[in-house]
Amino acid sequence: MTDRKDKTEALIRELAAEFLSREANRTSMITVTGARLTKNKRHATVSLSVLPEEAEEQVIHFARRKRSEFKEYLKKRLSASRIPFVDFEIDQGEKNRRRIEELSNE
Numbered sequence: 001m002t003d004r005k006d007k008t009e010a011l012i013r014e015l016a017a018e019f020l021s022r023e024a025n026r027t028s029m030i031t032v033t034g035a036r037l038t039k040n041k042r043h044a045t046v047s048l049s050v051l052p053e054e055a056e057e058q059v060i061h062f063a064r065r066k067r068s069e070f071k072e073y074l075k076k077r078l079s080a081s082r083i084p085f086v087d088f089e090i091d092q093g094e095k096n097r098r099r100i101e102e103l104s105n106e
Contacts (some may be wrong), residue, residue, distance in 0.1 A: 004015045009035045009044070011078060012086070017072050023066055028055035032093040037084060043085040047091035056090050062089035 013035040020030050034047040048063065050056045063070075069088060076081050 005037055005041070008041070008078075008080065009037050012037070012044050012046065012074070012084075015074060015077055016070070018085075019066075019070050020063065021047075023069070024059075024062070028059060030059055033094050041080070041082065042084055044086045046088050047084060047086055047094075049091050049094045053062060053095070060088055060090065 013032050016035065017032040018033065024030055029051040031049040031051075032046060033049050036045045037043070046063075048059065051060045055104075064087070067088075070086060071083055075088070
């Protein structure tokens, strides 16, 4: 069961990366760092890392506006009986890792 869930999460992560790179205007660098599915597979959360950090809020709003288009994109490429509701968030772990790296280089 978790193997299937892991594969689905990996596929959602890859598809989100493809979709966002195709749809974004390239004023900021968006990296999809992960995807998590709930146990019932009805919700997925896609984690993003954004550079420059000042663009994070704008990117999250953009991704959420494109949510319905992304769901259609998933329907065509994901062989699942139910396509999950997808939300986007900033990957705080990655943000913290970058900050620690910056501090250690000072």
